Amino acid sequence: MANEKSKINALADFGNIYNFKKDFTYSYKTEAGLTPEIVREISQKKNEPQWMLDFRLKSLDWFYKIDYPNWGPDISGLDMDNIVTYVRPNAQMKADWNDVPDDIKDTFDRLGIPDAEKTSLAGVGAQYDSEVVYHSIQDELVKQGVIYTDFDTALHEYEDIVKAHFMKLVPPTDHKFAALHGAVWSGGSFVYVPKGVDVSIPLQSYFRLNAPGAGQFEHTMIIVEEGAKVHFIEGCSAPKYNVANLHAGCVELFIGDNAELTYSTIENWSKNMYNLNTKRAIVGKNGRINWVTGSFGSHTSCLYPMSILQGEGAHCEFTGVTFAGKGQYLDTGSKVVHNAPHTTSNINSKSISKSGGVCIYRGCLQINERAEGSKANVSCESLMLDEISQSDTIPSIVVKNDNIDLGHEAKIGRISDEAIFYLMSRGLSEDEARAMLVRGFVEPISKELPLEYAVEMNNLINLELKGSLT
Amino acid sequence: MIKEQYNQLPRPTFRWMKVNHLELPKVEAQEAPQPFQPLERHEGPVAVCFYNGDGAFPLKAFTGANDTSLAEVREKQNTGCRIDAPAGSKSSVWLTYELSEQMPQIIGQLGIKAEAGSQLDVYINFEGGAAAGSVNFLTYVEAAANAHVKISKIQLHDETVRHIEHRYAHAAQNGTVEYVNAEMGSKETVLYYQTDLMEEKGKFKSQAMYLGNDHQVFDFSYWVPQQGVKTETDIVTTGSLMEQSRKYFRGTIDFLRGGKQAVGSESDTCLLLSPGAHSISIPLLLCKEDDVVGNHASSAGQIDKDKLFYLMSRGFSEAGAQLIIVESNIRPVIDNLGDTEQENKVLQAVREKMQSCHKKGDCHDKCTKRFPHID
Numbered sequence: 001m002a003n004e005k006s007k008i009n010a011l012a013d014f015g016n017i018y019n020f021k022k023d024f025t026y027s028y029k030t031e032a033g034l035t036p037e038i039v040r041e042i043s044q045k046k047n048e049p050q051w052m053l054d055f056r057l058k059s060l061d062w063f064y065k066i067d068y069p070n071w072g073p074d075i076s077g078l079d080m081d082n083i084v085t086y087v088r089p090n091a092q093m094k095a096d097w098n099d100v101p102d103d104i105k106d107t108f109d110r111l112g113i114p115d116a117e118k119t120s121l122a123g124v125g126a127q128y129d130s131e132v133v134y135h136s137i138q139d140e141l142v143k144q145g146v147i148y149t150d151f152d153t154a155l156h157e158y159e160d161i162v163k164a165h166f167m168k169l170v171p172p173t174d175h176k177f178a179a180l181h182g183a184v185w186s187g188g189s190f191v192y193v194p195k196g197v198d199v200s201i202p203l204q205s206y207f208r209l210n211a212p213g214a215g216q217f218e219h220t221m222i223i224v225e226e227g228a229k230v231h232f233i234e235g236c237s238a239p240k241y242n243v244a245n246l247h248a249g250c251v252e253l254f255i256g257d258n259a260e261l262t263y264s265t266i267e268n269w270s271k272n273m274y275n276l277n278t279k280r281a282i283v284g285k286n287g288r289i290n291w292v293t294g295s296f297g298s299h300t301s302c303l304y305p306m307s308i309l310q311g312e313g314a315h316c317e318f319t320g321v322t323f324a325g326k327g328q329y330l331d332t333g334s335k336v337v338h339n340a341p342h343t344t345s346n347i348n349s350k351s352i353s354k355s356g357g358v359c360i361y362r363g364c365l366q367i368n369e370r371a372e373g374s375k376a377n378v379s380c381e382s383l384m385l386d387e388i389s390q391s392d393t394i395p396s397i398v399v400k401n402d403n404i405d406l407g408h409e410a411k412i413g414r415i416s417d418e419a420i421f422y423l424m425s426r427g428l429s430e431d432e433a434r435a436m437l438v439r440g441f442v443e444p445i446s447k448e449l450p451l452e453y454a455v456e457m458n459n460l461i462n463l464e465l466k467g468s469l470t
Numbered sequence: 471m472i473k474e475q476y477n478q479l480p481r482p483t484f485r486w487m488k489v490n491h492l493e494l495p496k497v498e499a500q501e502a503p504q505p506f507q508p509l510e511r512h513e514g515p516v517a518v519c520f521y522n523g524d525g526a527f528p529l530k531a532f533t534g535a536n537d538t539s540l541a542e543v544r545e546k547q548n549t550g551c552r553i554d555a556p557a558g559s560k561s562s563v564w565l566t567y568e569l570s571e572q573m574p575q576i577i578g579q580l581g582i583k584a585e586a587g588s589q590l591d592v593y594i595n596f597e598g599g600a601a602a603g604s605v606n607f608l609t610y611v612e613a614a615a616n617a618h619v620k621i622s623k624i625q626l627h628d629e630t631v632r633h634i635e636h637r638y639a640h641a642a643q644n645g646t647v648e649y650v651n652a653e654m655g656s657k658e659t660v661l662y663y664q665t666d667l668m669e670e671k672g673k674f675k676s677q678a679m680y681l682g683n684d685h686q687v688f689d690f691s692y693w694v695p696q697q698g699v700k701t702e703t704d705i706v707t708t709g710s711l712m713e714q715s716r717k718y719f720r721g722t723i724d725f726l727r728g729g730k731q732a733v734g735s736e737s738d739t740c741l742l743l744s745p746g747a748h749s750i751s752i753p754l755l756l757c758k759e760d761d762v763v764g765n766h767a768s769s770a771g772q773i774d775k776d777k778l779f780y781l782m783s784r785g786f787s788e789a790g791a792q793l794i795i796v797e798s799n800i801r802p803v804i805d806n807l808g809d810t811e812q813e814n815k816v817l818q819a820v821r822e823k824m825q826s827c828h829k830k831g832d833c834h835d836k837c838t839k840r841f842p843h844i845d
Contacts, residue, residue, distance in 0.1 A: 069485075070482070071481075071482040071483055071484065071485065071490070335484075362483055362484075364487055366487070369745070382755075384757065384759075384760035385760065386760055387727065387759060387760045387761065389758075389760065390757065391757045392481065392754070392755065392756045392757060393754065393755040393756075393757075393766070394483050394752075394754050395751075395752065395753065395754075395768075396483050396484065396489050396750075396751075396752050397749075397750065397751040397752070397768055397770070398487060398489065398749075398750050399740070399742065399748065399750070399751075399770045400748050401742075401745060402742035402744055402745050402747055402771075403745070403772055404742070404770065404771055404772070405772075406768070406769055406770045406771060407767075407768075407769050408751070408753075408766075408767065408769065409765065409766065409767045409768075410753070410755055410764075410765060410766050410767075411764065411765045412725070412755050412762065412763070412764040412765070413762065413763045413764070414760040414761060414762075
């Protein structure tokens with residue numbers, strides 16, 4: 001019993017890692033709402049080129065024109081008139097943690113980012129509210145031509161590359177929140193890996209939203225040239241407030257021929273967050289995209305990383321786990337479009353819902369006319385931990401080529417009583433047995449992550465299960 | 471061109487995929503057709519009667535079905551039939567609805583009521599054709615406690631026909647509703663089947679096969695809310711597509727709160743025999759109850775070339791080998807029709823269709839490319 005109590009206390013401490021609040025201070029913020037004046041203000045503050053201001057204004061037009069989606073979760077609690085779209089923290093971007101203001105540095109210390117940088121990362125970016133406050137990369141990688149910087153710097157220093165790629169994969173016309181992102185984006189990361197370079201140690205960007213009632217709209221762009229390889233880790237969290245916060249980031253990944261990108265995300269936004277993020281990758285000949293995703297936080301999520309397999313022999317691997325607790329509605333999944341011959345994809349999604357939480361797997365798999373000889377496999381498993389939760393599976397499969405091989409399967413159920421009984425007969429309490437089975441259920445996902453992040457994911461699962469353990 | 475929406479998904483998804491419903495060109499409203507009576511025979515103590523006017527079935531909301539065609543089948547029907555199976559009885563009924571140039575439109579209702587403990591088999595044939603022919607058919611099924619209703623339907627209309635069918639079924643405690651469908655004909659086949667399993671141990675089983683060619687469209691829509699304890703659903707759809715034909719499968723197993731120990735499974739298997747054929751599959755599992763087991767599976771692909779190679783190495787032509795493989799895929803459904811005459815008609819139609827495809831050369835060219843050393 002004492003053992004269980006200490007475990008619960010440890011979990012409570014772990015929970016506090018994410019849900020701590022700092023005084024809301026800033027050097028500048030826009031008014032709440034969304035107007036052309038606000039968009040101009042953001043662009044002016046960032047001293048952007050004219051083309052970017054034009055792009056923002058055009059995106060704003062699209063935002064006004066496009067309807068809210070009518071098929072997903074209820075987002076009526078999100079009132080754009082009350083969202084502050086730009087909050088500049090009291091800090092400039094630094095390359096040394098000692099130069100970052102103490103209260104902001106303390107935030108990232110508590111999240112373990114500087115420690116992780118020392119032990120297991122080749123580069124780190126840290127965003128606080130709307131701006132990046134810290135960015136660094138190992139000199140060795142710089143010598144090989146790798147670029148890892150914040151997106152505002154990239155816009156000025158690598159303008160041609162940014163202009164050629166910015167919102168080309170996710171155009172502002174895609175959906176309402178892509179248009180919103182195009183209008184008010186701020187911060188984010190830019191990664192460029194030159195031809196043939198293998199970045200063997202992961203890069204990580206961490207996004208922290210501290211301001212109540214604000215939005216975070218970071219833009220992440222990763223270009224992996226032919227034959228190169230990189231692992232990028234994205235983390236996000238926020239303290240919980242009583243007002244709605246919004247995350248409408250955008251991730252665009254360009255993977256060249258024979259290149260490989262692993263994009264891992266551990267998302268633990270606070271339970272007042274509307275997480276309406278868009279992620280998309282285009283993969284060249286024999287290239288590979290690996291998505292590893294853990295979604296634990298937010299009030300409402302709509303997140304469907306999309307892979308466009310554009311080059312012959314391109315491959316997509318998606319491994320994701322979603323855990324919805326009380327008051328959460330997490331609508332997640334994946335989209336894959338096979339656009340070239342002999343492309344392959346493997347989707348493996350797991351979800352757990354408890355205490356009235358709602359998990360939706362929403363997937364799309366499209367095999368187009370040109371994708372001769374393609375193979376795709378989709379597997380979805382959902383676990384219900386109680387009778388007040390909900391778990392739905394909504395896959396769409398469109399096949400437009402006869403020379404393909406497609407398999408899809410999905411299962412919904414609860415933890416087997418026999419398995420719990422067996423573990424209890426071996427000396428475990430019912431709660432321990434249940435937690436062990438849940439960890440086993442997500443093991444295929446956690447094993448895809450670097451050790452430190454797998455531990456973090458397991459801790460998050462334990463934290464989510466805390467209600468069941470007490 | 472004005473289009474109408476059919477078979478809306480109970481839970482819509484990404485708009486850009488255009489899979490949330492089927493769109494078909496609107497057919498201009500026609501005058502109420504002449505009364506029609508199908509060929510009928512029956513065995514056992516079942517009561518079969520025909521009526522004019524609306525059967526006034528206590529229909530639940532057919533959420534997602536096309537409102538216009540639903541209204542038409544209630545207001546302009548030209549044939550109505552009621553089948554009542556007494557408690558504890560065992561009966562069979564055969565009905566044939568045949569289109570012709572003299573009877574190009576059938577708007578029909580069929581009410582089926584199986585009293586407690588009865589077993590009722592209904593065999594329905596939809597045959598014939600007419601230029602711009604159409605069938606709009608509504609079936610209402612009530613299976614009382616421990617009753618078993620099986621409907622075996624074959625649809626062999628000419629490919630000038632639009633065939634629309636709505637079915638609602640309710641299975642009471644330990645009641646079973648079973649459908650076996652062989653869908654071969656019509657230019658457009660649109661099926662909307664809703665079955666409520668609200669009482670303990672209610673069961674719904676469905677097996678459907680199709681074989682498409684030309685520009686045929688098949689749209690199978692199932693929605694099964696399961697709220698009774700220990701209810702069971704098993705939906706199997708299998709078939710092959712040739713030329714420019716398309717198949718949509720929208721299966722929704724809906725585990726509602728309270729439906730403890732419910733089991734539901736759905737599967738959709740499609741053999742693609744031509745590059746222009748499209749298979750669209752949207753198998754939904756909705757779950758608000760933890761003590762259930764639900765699963766779905768979907769697969770699509772070409773004929774296994776190893777199987778084809780083996781059969782051809784044993785002396786079959788590629789057309790013959792392909793026919794054997796296609797037939798073996800759908801044969802379990804055909805065999806389950808349970809009526810020899812129906813089975814023979816469907817097998818004949820399958821063979822004719824495959825031969826017709828081969829004569830056009832599409833499949834032959836593909837096989838020749840794949841196994842040039844054999845051809």
